[in-house]
Amino acid sequence: MTLIPLEIPPGVYRNGTDLQSSGRWRDASLVRWTDGTMQPVGGWISRVTMSDQPIRGAIAWRDLTGDRWFAGGTFEGLFVSNAINTVSDITPASFVTGSSGATQNTGYGGAFYGTGAYGLERPDTGAYSEATVWSLDTWGEYLVGCATSDGRLVEWTLSTGTPAAAISNAPTGCSGLFVTEERFLFALAPSGNYRRVAWSDREDNTTWTAAATNEAGDFDLQTAGQIMLGIRSRGQSLILTNLDAHSVTYQGPPFVYGFERVGSSCGAISRQCAASVDSGVYWMGERGFFRFAGGAVESIPCDVMDYVFDGMNTVQKSRIAAVTNRKYSEIWWFYPGDDSTENSRYVVYNYKEGHWATGLISRTCGIDAGVFNGPIWFSASGLGYDHEAGTTFDGSQPYAESGPMQVGAGDNVVMATQLIPDEKTQGDVTVTFATRFYPNGTETEYGPFSMAAPTDIRFTARQVAMKVTGGSGRDWRWGIPRINGTLRGTR
Numbered sequence: 001m002t003l004i005p006l007e008i009p010p011g012v013y014r015n016g017t018d019l020q021s022s023g024r025w026r027d028a029s030l031v032r033w034t035d036g037t038m039q040p041v042g043g044w045i046s047r048v049t050m051s052d053q054p055i056r057g058a059i060a061w062r063d064l065t066g067d068r069w070f071a072g073g074t075f076e077g078l079f080v081s082n083a084i085n086t087v088s089d090i091t092p093a094s095f096v097t098g099s100s101g102a103t104q105n106t107g108y109g110g111a112f113y114g115t116g117a118y119g120l121e122r123p124d125t126g127a128y129s130e131a132t133v134w135s136l137d138t139w140g141e142y143l144v145g146c147a148t149s150d151g152r153l154v155e156w157t158l159s160t161g162t163p164a165a166a167i168s169n170a171p172t173g174c175s176g177l178f179v180t181e182e183r184f185l186f187a188l189a190p191s192g193n194y195r196r197v198a199w200s201d202r203e204d205n206t207t208w209t210a211a212a213t214n215e216a217g218d219f220d221l222q223t224a225g226q227i228m229l230g231i232r233s234r235g236q237s238l239i240l241t242n243l244d245a246h247s248v249t250y251q252g253p254p255f256v257y258g259f260e261r262v263g264s265s266c267g268a269i270s271r272q273c274a275a276s277v278d279s280g281v282y283w284m285g286e287r288g289f290f291r292f293a294g295g296a297v298e299s300i301p302c303d304v305m306d307y308v309f310d311g312m313n314t315v316q317k318s319r320i321a322a323v324t325n326r327k328y329s330e331i332w333w334f335y336p337g338d339d340s341t342e343n344s345r346y347v348v349y350n351y352k353e354g355h356w357a358t359g360l361i362s363r364t365c366g367i368d369a370g371v372f373n374g375p376i377w378f379s380a381s382g383l384g385y386d387h388e389a390g391t392t393f394d395g396s397q398p399y400a401e402s403g404p405m406q407v408g409a410g411d412n413v414v415m416a417t418q419l420i421p422d423e424k425t426q427g428d429v430t431v432t433f434a435t436r437f438y439p440n441g442t443e444t445e446y447g448p449f450s451m452a453a454p455t456d457i458r459f460t461a462r463q464v465a466m467k468v469t470g471g472s473g474r475d476w477r478w479g480i481p482r483i484n485g486t487l488r489g490t491r
Helices: 307-311 312-318
Strands: 001-006 025-029 031-034 037-040 042-049 058-062 070-071 078-082 087-089 134-139 140-146 153-156 177-178 187-189 195-201 216-220 227-233 238-239 244-252 256-266 276-279 280-285 288-292 299-300 321-323 330-336 343-350 357-361 366-367 374-376 383-387 397-401 414-419 431-438 444-450 454-463 463-468 481-490
Touching: 025 357, 031 343, 031 357, 058 134, 058 366, 058 374, 070 134, 070 140, 078 140, 078 153, 134 177, 140 177, 140 187, 177 227, 195 227, 216 256, 227 276, 227 280, 244 288, 256 288, 276 321, 280 321, 280 330, 312 330, 321 366, 330 366, 374 454, 431 454, 444 454, 454 463
Parallel strands: none
Antiparallel strands: 001 481, 025 397, 031 037, 042 383, 058 070, 070 078, 078 087, 134 140, 140 153, 177 187, 187 195, 195 216, 227 238, 238 244, 244 256, 276 280, 280 288, 288 299, 321 330, 330 343, 343 357, 366 374, 374 383, 397 463, 414 454, 414 481, 431 444, 431 463
16 A cells, blocks of 8 residues: 655646646635645625625725725715725716626627628627726825726715815826825826826825926827726836836926836736735736836736636626735736626735635625725625635635646556545545546546545546535645555556
């Protein structure tokens, strides 16, 4: 008898064929790896309903008295809540209502007659309308924001009985905003100019006309793309178009800001697909993930590229949102699966350890812990959840399933009789095995097995996949189990 360790490295690998993920985790949901140990992500509990529509843009902050707030915007308006979950509607007067989702006209009338080839997917020539999203930031203790459908830069001054109001003299027709570390308010694509940025005077968001006595200004980026978003980074800011990336560096008068293209073919897939942490800005592109930490943009090798981008509803890509979970060194992206029009899946990158995870969850955007004890993430119904709280998942079960594991070059047959588990608390998980004799052969399933020390199992195969499923309400840990079995040759 031989003890065979089932030592699988952290993270999910889901590119190529099943056999190419040999010895790796190939499928998972609601699990993470920390220092090499697999465990469930934190659960969630209901907090407050912000709106009856999806929240697409959220922020949390403290005012000067220490009171805590969080805000979220929908295609119909803007809402704010205090720490005791009292929600107020602060939608600006004359707000221009947008769209909950994207639309693309590739049907009748969506292109010229005869365009494309019969039997092939329609070309990208139809009219496209994005889902309405908000960019939100703080100006001191006040909230500032811009909805893509409305285009005005608005400010809310902490009075729950008073709605947000358009900022005096600020440009209109904008697609977003952000505040720099130097306390300039930037307007993105003012007056519908998709390549232009404009900024207010320092510490004065009502002065926008450049003069010798102020530092207001504007600049047209040298790009063929359209500006998607702006985000603060350490020591500078970053503007992403749908094609490239541009750094924004404060220089002082007379030019105030300097702009430099720092990456090509790295455009943002949506207006909320970027997140900033100490190690840089991370974002999702049309077919990849990128990082900027000063210097030039870097492409991040992705072990789940095929799964994410081949399984995405790209018509609804404008709904994609990134959130940080700094406690676990994670960036989460919520995106619509190819079987859904709303965000239904997630992909996670652990930027400290360099591995990936995937799973199923319906969230439209979120706020990291900091102002509040834990992250607050929003469902498609406008309900905010406290995440990383408890170990329940609305009936879902955390699991991870490996790719096929084999001994040697796969020409040996394993006759397994026992599994020796490696758990923090024995009995918190169940294990199922799926065996094959050839990569495309018939699969046979054994289990699920409840863990004992050792656990009796019986199967014979050339390759075996293992699925670990966490028990309900249990904060389990899974390490390196071993199979007790006999190795046979090819005959």
